Amino acid sequence: MSNAQPIIKTTDLGQRLNGRDVLRNINLRIDRGEVFALIGPTGSGKTTLLRLLDLIDSPSQGKVYFDGTDVTESVRQRLETRRRMAFVLQKPVVFNTSVYENIAYGLKWRGMSRDNIRSRLDEVLEMVDLADFRKRNARMLSGGEVQRVAIARAIATEPEVLLLDEPTANLDPVSTAKIEELITNIIQRYHTTIVMATHDMSQGQRLADRVGMLLDGEILQTGDWREVFNTPQSREMANFVGVENIIDGVVQSSENNVVTIGTDDSVIEAVSDCAAGEQVHACIRSEEVTLALSRHSTSARNTFSGEIARIITTGPVARVEIDCGFRLVALVTKRSVEEMALETGKQVYASFKATAVHVIRQD
Amino acid sequence: MTELWDGFTKAIELIVSLDPEVMQIAGRSLAFAATSCVIAALISLPLGSIIHFNNFFGKRLLINVIQTLYSVPTVAVGLFVYVLLSRSGPLGGLGFLFSPPAIIIGQVLLVIPIITGLTITALSGVDRTVTDTAISLGASRFQAATLLTREARFAILAGLIMGFGRVISEVGLSLMVGGNISGFTRTLTTAISLETSKGELELALALGIILIAIALVVNITLNRLQQR
Numbered sequence: 001m002s003n004a005q006p007i008i009k010t011t012d013l014g015q016r017l018n019g020r021d022v023l024r025n026i027n028l029r030i031d032r033g034e035v036f037a038l039i040g041p042t043g044s045g046k047t048t049l050l051r052l053l054d055l056i057d058s059p060s061q062g063k064v065y066f067d068g069t070d071v072t073e074s075v076r077q078r079l080e081t082r083r084r085m086a087f088v089l090q091k092p093v094v095f096n097t098s099v100y101e102n103i104a105y106g107l108k109w110r111g112m113s114r115d116n117i118r119s120r121l122d123e124v125l126e127m128v129d130l131a132d133f134r135k136r137n138a139r140m141l142s143g144g145e146v147q148r149v150a151i152a153r154a155i156a157t158e159p160e161v162l163l164l165d166e167p168t169a170n171l172d173p174v175s176t177a178k179i180e181e182l183i184t185n186i187i188q189r190y191h192t193t194i195v196m197a198t199h200d201m202s203q204g205q206r207l208a209d210r211v212g213m214l215l216d217g218e219i220l221q222t223g224d225w226r227e228v229f230n231t232p233q234s235r236e237m238a239n240f241v242g243v244e245n246i247i248d249g250v251v252q253s254s255e256n257n258v259v260t261i262g263t264d265d266s267v268i269e270a271v272s273d274c275a276a277g278e279q280v281h282a283c284i285r286s287e288e289v290t291l292a293l294s295r296h297s298t299s300a301r302n303t304f305s306g307e308i309a310r311i312i313t314t315g316p317v318a319r320v321e322i323d324c325g326f327r328l329v330a331l332v333t334k335r336s337v338e339e340m341a342l343e344t345g346k347q348v349y350a351s352f353k354a355t356a357v358h359v360i361r362q363d
Numbered sequence: 364m365t366e367l368w369d370g371f372t373k374a375i376e377l378i379v380s381l382d383p384e385v386m387q388i389a390g391r392s393l394a395f396a397a398t399s400c401v402i403a404a405l406i407s408l409p410l411g412s413i414i415h416f417n418n419f420f421g422k423r424l425l426i427n428v429i430q431t432l433y434s435v436p437t438v439a440v441g442l443f444v445y446v447l448l449s450r451s452g453p454l455g456g457l458g459f460l461f462s463p464p465a466i467i468i469g470q471v472l473l474v475i476p477i478i479t480g481l482t483i484t485a486l487s488g489v490d491r492t493v494t495d496t497a498i499s500l501g502a503s504r505f506q507a508a509t510l511l512t513r514e515a516r517f518a519i520l521a522g523l524i525m526g527f528g529r530v531i532s533e534v535g536l537s538l539m540v541g542g543n544i545s546g547f548t549r550t551l552t553t554a555i556s557l558e559t560s561k562g563e564l565e566l567a568l569a570l571g572i573i574l575i576a577i578a579l580v581v582n583i584t585l586n587r588l589q590q591r
Contacts, residue, residue, distance in 0.1 A: 056498055079503060087499035093492045096514055105510070106500040153500060163499075 005068050007032040007161060007193050008053060013062035015048050022048045023217045026062065030161070030195055035187055037204035038197040040214035041240065046197035047090060049214065050163050053195060054087040067160075083110060086159035090166045090197075092150030094138035099130055102138045102149055106157040120156055127189075128152040128182060144175030148182065155186055162186065164196040168203065183207055201241065205229070213237055231358055238283045238360065244329040245284040248362070251276050258354060265325045269301045270357035279362040288356035289330035291320060292349045293340060300351035304328065308346045311337065318342075322350050370568025377569050378576075389573055392550040395463065396531040399470035400478075404523060407475050411482025412508050426483060432476035441539035444469040448540065461542035466550070469536040474526035481522025485515040517589045524585050531578055551577075 006029040013026035023045045030036050038046050051057045052064060055071060055078045063072045071081045086106070094102050103124060107117045125131045128148040133141070138149055147167065154162055167183065168176040184207065186192055198204055204211045205225045212222040213232075221233050232238040238246055249261040251274045261268045261282050268282050295303060306324025313319075318337045320330045328350050332342075342348065377385045414425065446452050448460040448468070459465045489511050497507040512519065534552035541548035543557060551574040558567035 054499055056495060083501035089492060089496060091492060093490055093496055109502045109506050157501065
């Protein structure tokens, strides 16, 4: 994080809607030029937060600073600030007029001359690949095209901050790829600061410099994608980032950052700075668990024997559930399943390295 | 039945021969109705927008009252305007009673609730996201309201069509405050009423058919506009 003034900063931002706290204690800092992804499941408050950042709604508490200025209150200041940003809503609507007029609206409202609008729109229409559609009624377009009109309408105003709410929700994979490519182009060409909300973690990974995990109205963790993905800071976060094996236990011993964690009837070795006696969650990603038919074929420190409870094959990979005193899920290739003749009821050895275990202190 | 047929042939005859008196009456009816609708629209469109875009105490009740006034009897408005414009009334000094302005004032009052109410309904029918999109694109409140009105234009036009239908067909008000003065305040509806009472059924029917024809032409024109 740079020391320069953040373009957006929020302090203790909260929003209460219909008697429910939809957002709590949001302290966010977005630096100029960065691409920040707000990741969270549906209903976690992403849209509400974006609406507050775009100054469409007023917060119940806390403040929003834009480029160092508190813009929470003054109506005039809110309008002026809003004109330095653009927001593409989750379900974008187009106005009942031509594609060209749709995209021109934001510029007209800013008092731009007709000639300047034309030259700006030529460039933008080209960029979103809608040059041939300029005269067409925007209501006649497909979902992906509507999304591109909405993005074009937003970038035409050359915003300092572009807010995108689930830009590819409800789109087919081809349209999704096109929109992601368009966003990448915008990032490269305009160096716009982007705040995007998505429930798709891989999208956040593909597009964002930094991610913020929003869960149940609170930002639980912000940081580099890898950091958030590999070292979630709470059980909820671990669940959300897709850690399938979360085993509760107590640290029995700790030596040189290697701990042994006692679970109900097993012991797991892990790398952690936790002290003996601490209650922890041991998180192991399913892709870190390897399977073998004999105990000696692995160098991993944690090896458990168990019986296969279930195998679910999806495309080239298989999810193997093993009952080894606790439930352990391993992600292996379909080919491995065939080669090892894995099937329900078969006895296997599941192993994972001590470094593959991420340890979270229990609250 | 023969009267209907005779009325129809007479109507054709009067229209084809461009009978001066009939043309004058029809023209006057059209002029009164159009003027009233334009004035009412100039008042009702902003009024409807203001009511829609602002939240205030009693808004729901106000909308209910406006909607109730859709069906106010024309004679009730006539009576109100009569009292207002009669010599001893508050606006008696204007000398408008039994003159075209009296009819237009009455008709404007008659359709303001219809156009206002239907404007509110039309604006409420526009997706809330349209307003959010406009605001997010940097529209001021006025700019957003203008856009929303544009988006609701077809539904608003439907309100204008309803309003026009109401004024071109009303008789009670024109009779009470216009006085059905030949060559001055006589409209198609008051003429029909008079001719019927005189027993001139053919002429009355002919005028009725002309009235329906005018309403049809106006509706077709406005519908064409809607479909654009």
